[in-house]
Amino acid sequence: MTRYYEDVEIGETIDCGSYEISKDEIIEFAEKYDPQPFHLDEDAAKDSFLGGLVASGWQTACLCMRQNVKHMDDRQFAGARGVDDLRWIQPLRPGDTLSVETEVVGKEPNETYPSIGNVTMETIGHNQRDEPVISYCALGMMERRDSAE
Numbered sequence: 803m804t805r806y807y808e809d810v811e812i813g814e815t816i817d818c819g820s821y822e823i824s825k826d827e828i829i830e831f832a833e834k835y836d837p838q839p840f841h842l843d844e845d846a847a848k849d850s851f852l853g854g855l856v857a858s859g860w861q862t863a864c865l866c867m868r869q870n871v872k873h874m875d876d877r878q879f880a881g882a883r884g885v886d887d888l889r890w891i892q893p894l895r896p897g898d899t900l901s902v903e904t905e906v907v908g909k910e911p912n913e914t915y916p917s918i919g920n921v922t923m924e925t926i927g928h929n930q931r932d933e934p935v936i937s938y939c940a941l942g943m944m945e946r947r948d949s950a951e
Contacts, residue, residue, distance in 0.1 A: 805877045806947040807919030810906055818869040818902035818925075823857055825896035831861040856893035862900065862936050863888065866927050869902040870940075878945035880918045888938040892929075899930040907939065911946075918943045 825844075832841030836858035839846035847855040857865075863885075894900060908922035921944050927936040 803876060807878075807909065807921065807944040808947050810877070810909060810921055810944065812906050812909060815903060815905045816870075816874060818866075818873040818904055820899050820901040821865055821869060822899045823861075823865065823894060823896065825855060828855060828857045828861065828896055831864075832858055836860055852893055854895060856895055859890035859936070862890065862894045862927065863938070865894075865900055866902050866925055866936060866938075869900075870904055870923075870925065874904075880943040880945050883920065883941040883943060886939040886941065888936075890936055891934045894927075894929065894935050898935075900927050900935060901930075902927050904940075912943060915943075917946055917948075919946055 829842055832838065838858075840850040840852050840856055841847075841858050844855050847853075902925060904923045904925045906921060907924045908920075910920050912918045912920050921942045923940045923942060925936075925938055925940060926934055929935050
C-alpha cells in the first residue's frame with residue numbers, strides 16, 4: 803500500500819531492521835570519506851582515546867539512512883530539509899550490529915509547496931547490547947495524496 807503524508811501518524815514507530823558492520827567496511831569508508839587514524843589503522847586506534855578501531859560517525863549515519871530507506875519504501879518521500887540534533891553517542895565497532903528505529907514526532911503542511919507535507923522523524927540506532935549509538939531528527943518531506951490524484 804502506498805503511503806502519503808496524510809497516512810502518517812505522530813507517534814508511529816518503524817523498526818528499520820539491523821546491519822552488522824565489518825572491519826573492512828569501516829576502513830573502506832574511512833579511506834574515502836573520513837581518513838582519521840582511529841577509523842583506518844587498528845594499531846593507531848588502540849592508542850587513541852577510543853581504544854580501538856571504530857566506524858566514522860558519518861558512516862553510522864549513512865547506515866541508518868540505508869535501513870530507513872530499505873524499510874520505508876511504501877512511503878512517498880519527496881526529499882529532506884535537513885537533520886537536527888545529530889548525536890554520536892558511542893562508537894560503532896567492527897562486528898557490531900546496528901539496529902535502527904524511527905518514530906514520527908511531528909508533521910505539518912509545507913507552506914511553500916502545497917503538494918508535499920513536512921514530517922519530522924526521530925531515529926535512534928542501538929548496538930547489539932541495546933546501547934544507543936546514534937540519534938537524530940530527520941526533517942523529511944512526503945507527497946500529499948491530493949497531489950497524486
